[in-house]
Amino acid sequence: MDRNVLTKWLKQPQKMGNKYSLWAIYFCTGCGIIEVPPVITSRWDAERFGVIPVATPRQANLFLITGYVSLKTLKAIIRTYELMPEPKYTVGFGSCPINGGMYWDSYNTIKHLDKYIPIDGWIAGCMPRPEAIFIAVTHLWTLIDKDMANGYKKYREKYPYYRTNQERALGKLAWPPQFEKGEENE
């Protein structure tokens, strides 16, 4: 290990820990999940980058949203996101979460995922290659280093807005607000 990296580790050990153990929740959304099995198995072997799939949101801190998000899936995504412990990072995978993609005029698919939960990075393409996940992960490392992957902080700050958007899309939500609604408003 070279000396620069060592000082980084000593300065902010917690951040380095977050960086190199991105545990991804194994949440299957749409068609993009077909790229994830090769990524986590021996051919591309995501564990080289510290990315492993985990079964429950309580263990995870990376949320890959792979593919189009229907209204019912959005409900599950919001609940999963709120269950994950902080710090948590989200990456939208494929063009559908970005702006609807080929479902741009579908009656049941949401168009911009970042209206409902904060997203730290996007991977464009339909479909992106498995290598794109690694590029995204290395980008996420730099973002974490520079304190720019702060989606979860934004979610805390602007929770009223997010909650309003979620209720506008989904109607009345069956779960209580995660943070005080309207407290930190402005």
Next chain:
Amino acid sequence: MSDSMNKKLKAVFRGIKTATGKDGRLSVSTPPENARDVLRSLKDEGYTHLALISCVDWIDKQKFELIYILSSYFENEHIILRTSIPRENAKFTSIIDTFENAEPYEREIHELFGIDFEGHPRQIPLFLERNYEIPPFRKDFDTRAYVKQLFDEIPFVEEDR
């Protein structure tokens, strides 16, 4: 096999048109009042498996076309049965007493196309959670306008700071 089936059907029922595809698959179109009896007699002939019920909205002709796909384990063949019903106040009789597995298909067609199946025990929504003025799979449902007034109206979180 499909030839003899063809002859049998034509002998028994009135107003039936048949066509045989390239692969020898028989497709039968029948007036709606006969459809139930045709289905029942096909079931007696060994076509015991209802594979699918589908629906097409022909908005120019003001018709809904219901498509029943049956298959036989004995002949290893499919038969496609089509019937057209008028588009306004669309209703048709349920075939659950003949094929029990028609229940979810009819429920789905009821919520997506708005066809009322008489005799269906519970026509409650299967997939949809919202109420739509026009059922969303009809051709006159304007998806673009719906997306504009539902999804595009929701603001981005940065913008309203």
